[in-house]
Amino acid sequence: MSINVVVLTGAGISAESGLGTFRAADGLWEAHRIEDVATPEAFMRNPGLVHDFYNARRRQLRDVEPNAAHWALAEFEKAHDGDFLLITQNVDDLHKRAGSRQLASMHGDLLSMRCLACDTVAKIQEDLSAAAVCQSCNQSGVLRPDIVWFGEMPYHLSPIHDALSCCGLFVAIGTSGNVYPAAGFVQTAKAAGARCIELNLEKTSGEHFFDDSRYGPASKTVPGFFDSLY
Ligand code: OAD
DSSP states (O other): OOOOOOEOOOOOHHTTTTTOOOOSSSSHHSSSHHHSSSSSSHHHHHHHHHHHHHHHHHHGGGGGGOHHHHHHHHHHHHHHOOEEEEEOOOOOOHHHHHOSSSSEETTTTEEEEEETTTTTTEEEESSSTTOOBBBTTTOBOOEEEEEEOOTTSSOHHHHHHHHHHOOOOOOOESOOOTTTGGGHHHHHHHHOOEEEEEEEEOOTTTTGGGGEEEEHHHHHSSTTHHHHOO
């Protein structure tokens, strides 16, 4: 298959690895209010609470592994002839660990921190605190998780739009389609003439935007998916 392929993933692809999704009945946004932990205002108001939230999620990464869906996408990328871009809304590192390389982590990375004073981005494995000192500019109280919060501009939008504008196949996996701009990528791909397919555990509200929807757990629907197309 030599067509250009763009894949968009959301929390559903990591669910079977043991990471909770956001909008399920027992999801992250049931236990935490977005306004308390996922906005720049929340961080200004109570950085400790925001750090606690992301520290807990960063620690979880030590106990999880990529699942069959992450591995299958990395294998497809290696074997594929045409252009390929994997866009993920996830901030876990499971695609990277599975070996995906053409990866746009549009909502940031749990294992990175950013300095509000000097804009340096550095890797972080341990907990981050409001008192932490930036190794680059030596200021304290200026380090934040390198996560795109509500009200902030997602990363990599320019290469993402370039890829969507010339793709022949767009596949959305494990995302509810609630958060823009990612929720609108299917329409950009459609306008470019791409065949658009979604893989999800269940029907989504954006189902009508896709040419085809396939239901089931990602670990079952993703392996073999590309072979099933041709
Ligand atoms: P959601 O929690 O909104 O949606 C997860 C989707 O995964 C749902 O449609 C589920 O049906 C599906 N799902 C669950 N388990 C699955 C499985 N085993 N296999 C396949 N699908 C499964 O998560 P996202 O759509 O990723 O942003 O949420 C998008 C953004 O909203 C996140 O990146 C985050 C959040 O607020 C920020 O924090 C900026």
